[in-house]
Amino acid sequence: MQTKKDPITVxxxxxxxxxxxxxxxxNIQVSLVTISEEDPYLQEADLSAGNIYQIVTPFQVAPEKSGFAVSGQISQVVQLLDFFGEPSEINQKDMMKLSRPLIEYIETLTYQVTAVALNRGVQLQFTAQANED
Structure with missing residues (x-):
């Protein structure tokens, strides 16, 4: 799936x-949210190239015996080129590819903050799990 991506936002x-x-x-959730038609972002976008969504990733993580917890939300606006369907039509493999950079951002932020706060960086490594419907 070809995409056009904006920078990741914390x-x-x-x-x-x-x-x-x-x-x-x-607890890491990934959802693809349709951007409201009134959003000023869409006024400058070329919607004929494909639908535009925001990937929203709220998270709460407390590693075992680590002495810390992190939480927050990371997001990114993406345009799925030549895709005009609904978010529910995107297969699990493509969703994992779309969300992986955001998950890596959480891992990187956590490492950098723990390097300063604990004098040792803690490397998180998340792996995706498919929803069982």
Whole structure:
């Protein structure tokens, strides 16, 4: 699937020190949101090339025995070239490809913040899991 992508945006990123005994958590959601027709962004876009969506990725992560938790939301506007369908029509493999750069951004931000906050960078490595419908 060919795309035209805007830069990734960090909508929110929050770091907390927590007890090393806190319950581990890995909650990362990925959704493709249709941009409202009134959005000024669409006024300058070439919609004849394909639909434009925003990939929204809220997350809450507390690695096991790490002593920290991170949460927030990362997003990116993408145009799916020559695609005029609904988000639900995009297959799981393409969704994983579209969302992977955002997931890597979460991994990178977490590494950089923990390198400063804990004097050691913590490398997260998320792997995608298909929804079971």
């Amino acid at each position: 909508d929110a990123f929050h770091y907390d020190r927590v007890s090393p005994d806190v319950e581990p958590q890995q």
